[in-house]
Amino acid sequence: MSATTEPDVDQPPRRPADIEAMPVRHPWRWVSAGVILVLVAMFVHWLVTDTALHWDVVWKYFWDPAVRRGVVMTIKLTIIAMVMGIAIGVALAIMRLSLNPIVSGAAWVYIWFFRGTPLLVQILFWFSLPSVLRQVSFGVPFGPSWFASDPKTLITQFTAAVLGLGLNEGAYMSEIIRAGLISVDEGQTEAASALGLSRMQTLRRIVLPQAMRVVIPPTGNETISMLKTTSLVSVIGVFELLYTVQVIYGRTYQTIPLLLVAVLWYLLMTSVLMVGQYYLERHFAKGSTRALPPTPIQKLRVRLLGAAA
């Protein structure tokens, strides 16, 4: 601001200079970050140097065909159980909102039972059921049957696993879907019935599509959770990931390396699902938020290339 500068009439009025003040210091942030870094370094050091972990064994079995079959079985169980859970969940949610007390009561009892008993017990129960059932048949209730089968061939380890996981998941999914249905404004149902749409048409065309926004994020959580829960069926001898590595270390006594194989595979699969869920939620946030939040990759780019990028 010297007196020699000529006032320039064409220039817009000068903006005052940016403030350059001393920032507040945060010594404890540095201390806590330091402590954490030291702990992480110790952990990594242990992982790398401890020969008992046998990384060579981990690496060898990571690609073992039996382990890969186990991974495929885990994925298969997850998909089947989730599809079954969602189908049952939709049915139960609609039943619970029914005006018929017997129908809504039946749905309530189902949810009460399957949420009220441990999943592990349910899996064991389905697995053991053939030993008490003499025959499974379809036909007129209390009357003649059209189709009969030996339960021992009908309920294999795989079907017991699917029944246990899927029926249980149905109870949890129904609560998620019911919350979604209730979240839709009542005015929507009124407008639809004022136009002459039936209750089923209103549900299918108007309410369910709008409920999806609320239903999708927790369903993603359930899927991630289901992927890990499938390990429970190892107790009935289904060759999914956990049981497969258990059988191998039962033979080779390399327990920790093989459990590490399982841990790494589970982490890999849940990470893929988490990324998928992130983008799914972002997609369904459209319409409710004006500007979508940046993706992690976009954030990273801004960090590395500066705010100007």
Added chain:
Amino acid sequence: MTAPPMVKAEGVHKRFGRLEVLKGIDLEVAPQEVFCLIGPSGSGKSTFLRCINHLEKINSGRLSVDGRLVGYTEKNGRLQEMPERQVAQQRREIGMVFQRFNLFPHMTAMENVCEAPIRVKREARDGARARAREMLDRVGLADKADNYPSQLSGGQQQRVAIARALAMEPKLMLFDEPTSALDPELVGEVLDVMRQLARDGMTMIVVTHELGFAREVGDRLVFMADGVVVESGDPREVLSNPQQQRTQAFLSKVF
């Protein structure tokens, strides 16, 4: 008026639990009449409107539209509840416009208007779309056919809602405070559409706070309070020279 009434209410009562909202409503709405209902909030005017298309069940009295009881059939002097299918059948001849529009947010304006003709009347898709475009044109929104409700102003949304009701070719239109949720500068465009509809001879029952509209377009005005009809007559007459004390009190607060 010699034509049989479009809507006929005799001693209509409606209770919500212990609360009696309608305490005996008697009135008749003639075909092609524009019938305005005013009154303080809680007076039961919206509830009465919702009884007409059976969104609410009446507890006693008789209510009929175009000579048929609403929600019931009469057999040998006894009333029978209508099955859902027949109620829906009755409703599609009665259009309704809501205070908060209630457009389907996941559908475009065009899809909102097409939905009922295609699903309920089983019209062919092409024909329904062509007529939907006509209806949108009628409310001045042909160029917004592919917009979602969230991309439209309140006034435009309400006009789409009117087009959606008109697409079912109703013989009676119910308006439940159609301009109450609108910004003041958007009220006019909705009233214009309603004015045009009245000129085309549509029978309309309008619950409203727009006394100017009632005075100008209405054929009859009813003032309701505490679940009863307090006063009714020619809108210009009732508004400028109310006979009852409660009407006078209400009008003095509104103006």
